[in-house]
Amino acid sequence: MEIEIDRFIRYLAVEKGLSLNYQLSVRRSLEAFAGWVRERCGVEDPALIELPHFTDYLAHRRLEDKLAASSLRVQLIAIKIFFRHLAAKGKVPVDVAERIDSPRLEKYLPETLNEPAVKRLLESIDDTLPLSRRDRAILELLYASGLRVSELTGARLENLFLEEGAIRVTGKGNKTRLVPVGSAARESIGQYLAGERPALVSRHSGSEIFLSKWGKKLTTTRIWQIVKERARLAGIESNVYPHLLRHSFATHLLGNGADLRVIQELLGHADIATTQIYTHVDQKHLRDVHRKFHPRG
Secondary structure, eight states, X not given: OHHHHHHHHHHHHHTSOOOHHHHHHHHHHHHHHHHHHHHHHOOOOGGXXXXXXXXXXXXXXXXXXXXXXXXXXXXXXXXHHHHHHHHHTTSSSSOGGGGOOOOOOOOOOOOOOOHHHHHHHHHTOOTTSTTHXXXXXXXXXXXXXXXXXXXXXXXXXXGEETTTTEEEEEOGGGOEEEEEOOHHHHHHHHHHHHHTHHHHOOTTOOSBSSBOTTSSBOOHHHHHHHHHHHHHHTTOOSOXXXXXXXXXXXXXXXXXXXXXXXXXXXXXXXXXXXXXXXXHHHHHHHHHHHHHHSTTO
């Protein structure tokens, strides 16, 4: 099993070009399953693994390891794509894993900021203070374009098209997409590029748009700190973090009439099902409004 896992990970890296983080996640899931089957069942050859091995393993992870349905789903997806690959290569006689049903996921509605709160957050920044233009540009871009924090830290000058109002970013699976940048964000980014970034540049600087005070690329952790600090200074008591602005971006687009497929493209979701969570948010808002204002709500 270990030999086939190594070959499969090389396949994901070389032929599929999937990210190192994804490779590590799949390897962890497959090695955990292989170890359990070897120790509990004495099976090491993937061709000898049968359906009860899968179901018993998943039951063990759920009941004994207390794994959540979302984590079980990640494990199962890794196992399924592995055995599908083995079957395609003729390493197992039949893809037994195909018959396993995925665990039912609990649906958690994403947190969002309402539009007045976002406006309060953005407009509370005093542009005359050090690094304020940078921080304003970061917040404006997160909300205007719905970027993941990793996409923002990796955003580069050569991929920013301010006049056209767009930015090219690299998301999950090393997939690139072109995302619109709104007028308010363009103005804030332009002010930062003209008035602050040149003073931050050092011999260590790359072409990343957003730099630290030392002239280096900002880390995702630092972006989190900036967002939280700016929310605190704005007097917003709720938990504000970068992905909250991404959720708010999608929810506000949907609430103002944007098509779900368009939002999917803007967010870089591979599956429309991932984007559909925002329809639940919008429906919840409608129910809350109806309950509050209808005489028999």
